[in-house]
Amino acid sequence: MKLVVLGAGESGVGSAILAKAHDYEVFVSDFGKIASKFKNMLDEQEIAWEEEKHTEELILNASLIVKSPGIPDKVAIIKKAKEKGIRIISEIEFAFTFNSDLPIAITGSNGKTTTTMLTHYLLKEGGLDVGLAGNIGDSYAGQVAIDPDKRYVLELSSFQLDGIETFRPHIAVITNISPDHLDRYEYKYENYIDAKFRITMNQTSEDYLIYDADDVEIEKWLDSHEISAQKIPFSLTKKFDIGAYVEDQKIIINMNSEKVAVSVEDIALEGKHNVKNAMAATTVAQLMKIRKQTIRESLSSFQGVEHRLEQVSKINNVQYINDSKATNINATFYALDSMKNATVWIVGGVDKGNDYDELMPLVREKVKGIICLGVDNHKIQAAYSGVVDTIIETQSMVEAVKIAEKMAEQGDNVLLSPACASFDLFESYEDRGRQFKDAVRNL
Incomplete structure (x- = not known):
């Protein structure tokens, strides 16, 4: 039985290894580049793979496709597989x-x-x-x-x-x-x-x-x-x-x-x-x-989760908090709600349809300054320009943290809680959080 895995990240390579262990004929295809550690894992298992393309004749003869969660259904290869009646499932279902x-x-x-x-x-x-x-x-x-x-x-x-x-x-x-x-x-x-x-x-x-x-x-x-x-x-x-x-x-x-x-x-x-x-x-x-x-x-x-309201450091009696995992409004609501002191808020990234009005009462009550960290910050600016006196735009984490240090006074918080995805300036929310922590430690 032929199984095709679309997407050669953590879940895709895991699925390929499990399929090989159960005697499937396995082929892995990724439209992007495959990380070298995953290539090595596939090679060790003698699993065929391709990157930066989806070769239709190698994919559309599958009995079963295991699709990475990051691939939307509107992608051409998925539409064609569905037209052919090929069963498409997630790694979770397969495992x-x-x-x-x-x-x-x-x-x-x-x-x-x-x-x-x-x-x-x-x-x-x-x-x-x-x-x-x-x-x-x-x-x-x-x-x-x-x-x-x-x-x-x-x-x-x-x-x-x-x-x-x-x-x-x-x-x-x-x-x-x-x-x-x-x-x-x-x-x-x-x-x-x-x-x-x-x-x-x-x-x-x-x-x-x-x-x-x-x-x-x-x-x-x-x-x-x-x-x-x-x-x-x-x-x-x-x-x-x-x-x-x-x-x-x-x-x-x-x-x-x-x-x-x-x-x-x-x-x-x-x-x-x-x-x-x-x-x-x-x-x-x-x-x-x-x-x-x-x-x-x-x-x-229990010590908590990295990048979720993670207390990074206290410098000159200013607490720096990494909440990079807050990629939507609701997560940032919880973060701002938990702030006891005046807060300099670092926000922005790839907006997923945010309604910034939902945060308005908390911004009025807790936020003394906003640092926008994203390629396109116009929605944030429009939402809060009449509410917060100081709003500054930046496109680098080091710069954002340095500006935050200048804005913050003793007893304040500096909170990275972006309410947005990270992919405009960072590889992932983890990369964004690590860059924040590095910048704070280098102050």
């Missing part, structure tokens, strides 16, 4: 068929990386043999090729969920939903929301869906759709007989007559959004029968 233990899967517009890493940490500290994969770390397929019997904690994007057919997590989590990636969903918010809920489409009554009951879009979708999974809500404002809530500065997890209480002050991560992330992760740990004491200790020792 799942060879993974014997039902995974734990986490999605959401924001918070999914922190929740995934915290969930993995709680389960590992609790003594379970769990892997970490999906939108984070090493490829799910690549890990399944080595260890197919492990349970995996997966961070999943809507793009990865678009390519599933039979994928069924035992526990699914939806952290929240806010407008993101609408360019991939015909600019229809409802299409993006439906994509997120694909996480639960194959679940049965033996499985669980954990979700934010404060999220209007999640509640609306659940009110109008039937699902088979057992629903477990979490909330900062409501109480549940089964679910997670906050009472007297404690997170309470109520589950089948079992109750876990954790003081909010004992959670290492700060901010309301991280209370929610902790609720979701703790609910998973409770379902997986992790000891209460282990859960409490692990919540207080």
Whole structure:
């Protein structure tokens, strides 16, 4: 059986290796350049590959195509494959068929990386043999090729969920939903929301869906759709007989007559959004029968995620904070909301259809100066020019940080929280965050 992998990044190469291990005839095609480390991995496995092109006669005779989540359906080769009736799936779907233990899967517009890493940490500290994969770390397929019997904690994007057919997590989590990636969903918010809920489409009554009951879009979708999974809500404002809530500065997890209480002050991560992330992760740990004491200790020792409200350094009593992973308005809302002091805000990049008015109350209250870091900053300028006295444009991280240092006074914060994708000036949000940290350390 011939399998073609489109896209030779982490997920694509992992899929190719897994396919080779199961005796598929494998061909890998990437329209861009393939990184040398991935070329070496493919060569070691004797897997044929091509770069900077898609050769139709080598692709369109496939029985199955595994598509990278970054490739949209409107690409010519995908359209032609669909016309020929070739089955097209994601790495997640392909790897799942060879993974014997039902995974734990986490999605959401924001918070999914922190929740995934915290969930993995709680389960590992609790003594379970769990892997970490999906939108984070090493490829799910690549890990399944080595260890197919492990349970995996997966961070999943809507793009990865678009390519599933039979994928069924035992526990699914939806952290929240806010407008993101609408360019991939015909600019229809409802299409993006439906994509997120694909996480639960194959679940049965033996499985669980954990979700934010404060999220209007999640509640609306659940009110109008039937699902088979057992629903477990979490909330900062409501109480549940089964679910997670906050009472007297404690997170309470109520589950089948079992109750876990954790003081909010004992959670290492700060901010309301991280209370929610902790609720979701703790609910998973409770379902997986992790000891209460282990859960409490692990919540207080977890160190957080790089590029997500990461405290980089304090210089001249100014705190520099790296939130490069905030690539949409909702993520930046959480960041600004958690600022206790006056803030110099570094913002901008590739706009994904942002409505900057949503941040207006927080900008008025917390932001003393804005540094635009992007090729096209006119929307940011237009939104805040009458609200913030100082708005400066720049196209280099070093320059942005130097200007921020001049603007900031003792006791202030300098916050990189771009609300945009990074690809105009940087390779990725990680590259953007690392450049910020390097520039701060060189002040």
